[in-house]
Amino acid sequence: MKRVFNPFKEETKVRHKAMIQISPYIDSLALIRQKKQKNIQCRVRLAKKTDLQALVQLEQKGYAGYIAWDLSDFERDWHRNPQILYLVIEAKDLATDKSKIIGMITGRCLINNTHISQLVIDPEWQSHGLGSYLLKIWLQISRELDRKSVTLEVRESNTHAQKIYYQQGFVLENKKPFYYEDNGETALFLRCHL
Ligand SMILES: CC(C)(COP(=O)(O)OP(=O)(O)OC[C@H]1O[C@@H](n2cnc3c(N)ncnc32)[C@H](O)[C@@H]1OP(=O)(O)O)[C@@H](O)C(=O)NCCC(=O)NCCS
Structure with missing residues (x-):
């Protein structure tokens, strides 16, 4: 059988230590109380590998077409970097049960500090406090992780x-x-x- 070359095959077992550590804290967060659309429920959750394409699209939308990181950059980071911290805001339409990522904050957890690489809110959802909220959560997480x-x-x-x-x-x-x-x-x- 023909073997398909997969550059990430050997790296798929990377443990994202900080994400594992903060997972109980993230799970304990309440749903976001947003006033924009009553039938939409928003929550912060840890990103999943299957979200990466959506993160690229969000970044493209948020930066009006400019792409700082393409899919391969996100995939490389995901598969090779144990220090990553990726959080998203997911909006679920209660009528259709469909979900969409409308915000993200990504970066890494270093020895003494955390570093934020991207903070993006979908333009349709900007100016409703979501960016400030994600930043606040990031600061809390960094304290939880005992970073300075x-x-x-x-x-x-x-x-x-x-x-x-x-x-x-x-x-x-x-x-x-x-x-x-x-x-x-x-x-x-x-x-x-x-
Ligand atoms: C920067 C960004 C993440 C902010 O997210 P947001 O959800 O729109 O921000 P918030 O709603 O939390 O707003 C925070 C403050 O900015 C103000 N603000 C919001 N939208 C604004 C706008 N379009 N122009 C000026 N001020 C604005 C709010 O009034 C609020 O101030 P206040 O607390 O004094 O009322 C978002 O605009 C974004 O994704 N921008 C594109 C990507 C980007 O530039 N990321 C940062 C890279 S370092």
């Missing part, structure tokens, strides 16, 4: 995102000029001490 701080990079022009970071205690630590490949924009390196 949370770090992230944000574009200098992304003042909307910066607002929620500063509101939740992040401070500017450093500026990285020409950080983003697409337009050479400066990145602000922010840290929240826990």
Whole structure:
């Protein structure tokens, strides 16, 4: 029989330690009380491997077409990186029982700190407090995991995102000029001490 080459075959047993550790905490979270659509039930859950394609689509929608990570980047991270932490907001339509991912916060749990790589809310669901809520959960998880701080990079022009970071205690630590490949924009390196 012909063998199909699977680059991730050997890595599929990676244990996502931090995700396993925080799983009881995530399961204990209440459903999100959102006012946008009464027949839609939203909750935070850990991401699954089968969500990765949806994460790419969400990222594309959230960044208006710009793709920071394509599917292979997410798959590589998922299969090779034991430190990953991926959370999503799932919205379930109670009438049809269909679910959709409308938000994500992803990153990694390092020795002393956690690092946020992506925070994205579906544009149709933005400005309803969901981004701030995911960030708050991430900070709580980082405390649960006994990490000392949370770090992230944000574009200098992304003042909307910066607002929620500063509101939740992040401070500017450093500026990285020409950080983003697409337009050479400066990145602000922010840290929240826990
Ligand atoms: C940044 C992002 C995650 C924020 O999520 P969100 O759910 O829209 O944010 P929230 O609803 O929690 O809003 C938080 C604050 O921003 C304000 N805000 C929300 N939408 C806004 C908008 N379009 N313009 C200006 N301020 C806005 C809210 O009023 C709120 O402030 P308040 O607490 O003083 O009322 C979301 O806009 C997004 O996905 N953007 C695209 C991807 C991105 O830039 N990610 C960050 C990369 S570092």
